Amino acid sequence: xxxxxxxxxxxxxxxxxxxxxxxxxxxxxxxxxxxxxxxxxxxxxxxxxxxxxxxxxxxxxxxxxxxxxxxxxxxxxxxxxxxxxxxxxxxxxxxxxxxxxxxxxxxxxxxxxxxxxxxxxxxxxxxxxxxxxxxxxxxxxxxxxxxxxxxxxxxxxxxxxxxxxxxxxxxxxxxxxxxxxxxxxxxxxxxxxxxxxxxxxxxxxxxxxxxxxxxxxxxxxxxxxxxxxxxxxxxxxxxxxxxxxxxxxxxxxxxxxxxxxxxxxxxxxxxxxxxxxxxxxxxxxxxxxxxxxxxxxxxxxxxxxxxxxxxxxxxxxxxxxxxxxxxxxxxxxxxxxxxxxxxxxxxxxxxxxxxxxxxxxxxxxxxxxxxxxxxxxxxxxxxxxxxxxxxxxxxxxxxxxxxxxxxxxxxxxxxxxxxxxxxxxxxxxxxxxxxxxxxxxxxxxxxxxxxxxxxxxxxxxxxxxxxxxxxxxxxxxxxxxxxxxxxxxxxxxxxxxxxxxxxxxxxxxxxxxxxxxx
Amino acid sequence: xxxxxxxxxxxxxxxxxxxxxxxxxxxxxxxxxxxxxxxxxxxxxxxxxxxxxxxxxxxxxxxxxxxxxxxxxxxxxxxxxxxxxxxxxxxxxxxxxxxxxxxxxxxxxxxxxxxxxxxxxxxxxxxxxxxxxxxxxxxxxxxxxxxxxxxxxxxxxxxxxxxxxxxxxxxxxxxxxxxxxxxxxxxxxxxxxxxxxxxxxxxxxxxxxxxxxxxxxxxxxxxxxxxxxxxxxxxxxxxxxxxxxxxxxxxxxxxxxxxxxxxxxxxxxxxx
Numbered sequence: 027x028x029x030x031x032x033x034x035x036x037x038x039x040x041x042x043x044x045x046x047x048x049x050x051x052x053x054x055x056x057x058x059x060x061x062x063x064x065x066x067x068x069x070x071x072x073x074x075x076x077x078x079x080x081x082x083x084x085x086x087x088x089x090x091x092x093x094x095x096x097x098x099x100x101x102x103x104x105x106x107x108x109x110x111x112x113x114x115x116x117x118x119x120x121x122x123x124x125x126x127x128x129x130x131x132x133x134x135x136x137x138x139x140x141x142x143x144x145x146x147x148x149x150x151x152x153x154x155x156x157x158x159x160x161x162x163x164x165x166x167x168x169x170x171x172x173x174x175x176x177x178x179x180x181x182x183x184x185x186x187x188x189x190x191x192x193x194x195x196x197x198x199x200x201x202x203x204x205x206x207x208x209x210x211x212x213x214x215x216x217x218x219x220x221x222x223x224x225x226x227x228x229x230x231x232x233x234x235x236x237x238x239x240x241x242x243x244x245x246x247x248x249x250x251x252x253x254x255x256x257x258x259x260x261x262x263x264x265x266x267x268x269x270x271x272x273x274x275x276x277x278x279x280x281x282x283x284x285x286x287x288x289x290x291x292x293x294x295x296x297x298x299x300x301x302x303x304x305x306x307x308x309x310x311x312x313x314x315x316x317x318x319x320x321x322x323x324x325x326x327x328x329x330x331x332x333x334x335x336x337x338x339x340x341x342x343x344x345x346x347x348x349x350x351x352x353x354x355x356x357x358x359x360x361x362x363x364x365x366x367x368x369x370x371x372x373x374x375x376x377x378x379x380x381x382x383x384x385x386x387x388x389x390x391x392x393x394x395x396x397x398x399x400x401x402x403x404x405x406x407x408x409x410x411x412x413x414x415x416x417x418x419x420x421x422x423x424x425x426x427x428x429x430x431x432x433x434x435x436x437x438x439x440x441x442x443x444x445x446x447x448x449x450x451x452x453x454x455x456x457x458x459x460x461x462x463x464x465x466x467x468x469x470x471x472x473x474x475x476x477x478x479x480x481x482x483x484x485x486x487x488x489x490x491x492x493x494x495x496x497x498x499x500x501x502x503x504x505x506x507x508x509x510x511x512x513x514x515x516x517x518x519x520x521x522x523x524x525x526x527x528x529x530x531x532x533x534x535x536x537x538x539x540x541x542x543x544x
Numbered sequence: 545x546x547x548x549x550x551x552x553x554x555x556x557x558x559x560x561x562x563x564x565x566x567x568x569x570x571x572x573x574x575x576x577x578x579x580x581x582x583x584x585x586x587x588x589x590x591x592x593x594x595x596x597x598x599x600x601x602x603x604x605x606x607x608x609x610x611x612x613x614x615x616x617x618x619x620x621x622x623x624x625x626x627x628x629x630x631x632x633x634x635x636x637x638x639x640x641x642x643x644x645x646x647x648x649x650x651x652x653x654x655x656x657x658x659x660x661x662x663x664x665x666x667x668x669x670x671x672x673x674x675x676x677x678x679x680x681x682x683x684x685x686x687x688x689x690x691x692x693x694x695x696x697x698x699x700x701x702x703x704x705x706x707x708x709x710x711x712x713x714x715x716x717x718x719x720x721x722x723x724x725x726x727x728x729x730x731x732x733x734x735x736x737x738x739x740x741x742x743x744x745x746x747x748x749x750x751x752x753x754x755x756x757x758x759x760x761x762x763x764x765x766x767x768x769x770x771x772x773x774x775x776x777x778x779x780x781x782x783x784x785x786x787x788x789x790x791x792x793x794x795x796x797x798x799x800x801x802x803x804x805x806x807x808x809x810x811x812x813x814x815x816x
Binding site: 030033034037040041043044045046047048051088089090091092093094095103104105106107108109143144147148150151154157161169170173174176177180181183184187188190191196199219222223224225226239240241244 | 559562563566567568574593594595596597598599600620621622623624625627628629631632634635636638639641642643645646647730733734736737738740741744745747748750751753754755756757758
C-alpha cells in the first residue's frame, strides 16, 4: 500500500469532495468530521513521507494507470507513455505547507463561516483548492500541471466571491477568474510549444531532450510569465489587493498558499525543465536569474510602499504579501544567476545555495505568519464590521488572544528575532550581500518599512480606549478559531527558535532536489 | 494607454508568428526517421516506436481494446487528466450553485407550475410542450447512444452528456420543469456526485494494479474484456475494459452537472 501513497494523497480529498454534497444533505456534523478526517489523513501521509523522501533522499515515482506503477519507463521504450507523479524533497516541502495551512483554515472556518447549505460548497471548494495545490506539486507532467492549476484557479475564484450579499466580492472573484484565465491560457500555449517539439509532456523527458531552440525560449517565457502572474509578482500584481481583501479571511490565507504553489511551478520549471547542467551551453542562465531578481526587488519595494498608504487592513496585508513574494524571488533568483556561471559553480557553493535556501525557507515561513495575520484580520473585520483602520480602536481590551497572535505575526513578518521571519531573512541578507550589497540593503530597508506599516495597524486597531459602541459583532472567538491561530503561532515561534532543525530536515533536501539536474 | 495596449498586442502577435514559422511541419513524424523506415504494416511491437503519439497509434487499439483511439487516450493513458477535467466541471457547477443560491432563495419556491414565458395566458402552448417531450426522448436516446459507444465511435462521455443536457434546456423553455427548483437541484446534484464517485471509485478498485488502471481490458469477455484485432474492424460493445464504465460515469456527471447549471441560471434570470 505504501507504493500508492503519492496518488492516494491526491485522490482521497478528491473523493471526499465528490461525495460531500450528498453527505451535506444528510448531516452537517458528519460532513465536518469527514472533512477533518481526510485533511488530517493527508497530513499524516505527508509527514510519513518525510522520513523516506527528505531524510532518506529518495525520489518517489508513481505512474498512474500502468501495470507496474513504480516503473516510469516501460521496458523497450525510451519515453514514458502515461502520467507520472514524482515526489522529491521540494514537492514534499511545498505539500507540507499546503497541508498545514489547509488544516488551519478548515479549523478556523468551522465557526467563522455561518452554517447553511452554502457551507457544503464552501468546504468542497476548499478541499478542491487543496487538491489543486497537491496536484501541482506532485505531478511530473506538464499538462497535468495545467489541469491542477485550472482546478485551483476556478475553485479560488468561486470562494473569493463567496459573500454574494455584499457589493464587491463578486467583482473581485470575476477579476481573479479573468486574470487566471489569461494566465492559464498562455501557460497552455507554452506547454503546447514544448509538446510540438518533443512529443511528450513529461518534464524529466523533455529536459533530457532539451535543445534550447528559439521555440524553447518562447516556451520559457510563456510558462514563467503566467506563473509569476499567478504568484503576484510586481508588474502583474493588480489582482492581488482586490482578491485578497474581498475574500473571506480564511480563504485569503489559503489563496496566499495557492499562489505559493504557482511560485513552486516557476522555480520547478526554471530548474527541472529548462535548467542546464553546470557545464554550460544552451540558455543564458545569468540573464534569467537577473530577470527574476529584478522582478523580486520591484515586488519588494513597490509592494511595501503601496502598503504604507493603505487604510484598509486586508488591502494592506495583501500588498505585504506582494512584497514578501519579492524576497522569495530574490533568493531563488540569486541562486539561478550564479548557478551556471563560468566559475564552475564555486559562487553557487559559496553563497548561491544559501540564498536559495533563504528564499525557499521564506516561502514556508511566509505562508505561516501571513496566514496567521490574515486570520487575525478576519477577527478584526468581524468585530468592527469594517476593514477601515480609522474606524477600529481598542481591540486589545477584549480579544487578548487575537492581539498576541497579531503581534507574533507582525513581528515575524518584519523579521524580528527570534521568530521565523528572521531566520529566513538572515539567510537572505547574508548571502545576497555577497552577490550584490545594494540588493541586500534594499531587502533590509523593506523589512524596516514593513515593521512601520504593521506598527500602524497595531496602534490603530488594538491600542486606545475600549469603545463598546464601535463593536458591531461581539460573539467571542470560538475554540476552532483559537486552535487554528495557535497552531500557526506555535509554528511561527518554533521555527524561529529551532531554524537549524527545520532547515536541515526539509529545506536542504528541497534545495538539493531542485538544483540536482540529471 | 490605448496605443500601449495596441503595441503590446502587435508585439505578442509578432512573437507568436515567429514561433509558428519554426514549428514542426504538420503531418511529418517526430523522432528518428530510421525507426519508421523498415517496419511495414504488421506492427504492434513496442520496440518499433520512437515517440509517445506513435506508441498510441501503434498499440492503443490492441492494448486497451478500444477502436476509438481518442477514447483510449482520454480514458486510459491520460485518465488522470480526465479526472481533473471532470473535477473542473464539478467545481463550476458547485460554484454556480453556491453563488446563485441567495438569488434563488430570495425569490422563494415556485408556487404555480405556470411559466411566465410564452404568450398563452394559461402557460405554454400544448404544441410546444408535447413537441418538446417527444424531442426530449429522442435527444436523450441519442445522448445515451453516444455515451455507450464512446469506445467504438466518435463521441464519449463529455459529448453525450452535453447532448443530453441540451434536452434539459428544452424542458425548461417548454415549462415542463418549473416546479420545485430546490428539489430538482438536489436530485440532480445527487446523481452528479454519484457519477463522479463512480469514476474515482473505478480508479480506487484498480489500485490492486495501480490507480485508474484498465484492469478489465483483454480479460473476461463478460466483463468488457473482449480482445480486438489491430486495424479497421467494427469492434464489440463489451471490449475496452473500464473504458465504457468511465465514459458512462463522465456522461452522467456532465449531463446532471450541466442540467444543474441550466436550471439554476434559468431560475435566477427569469424575473429580471
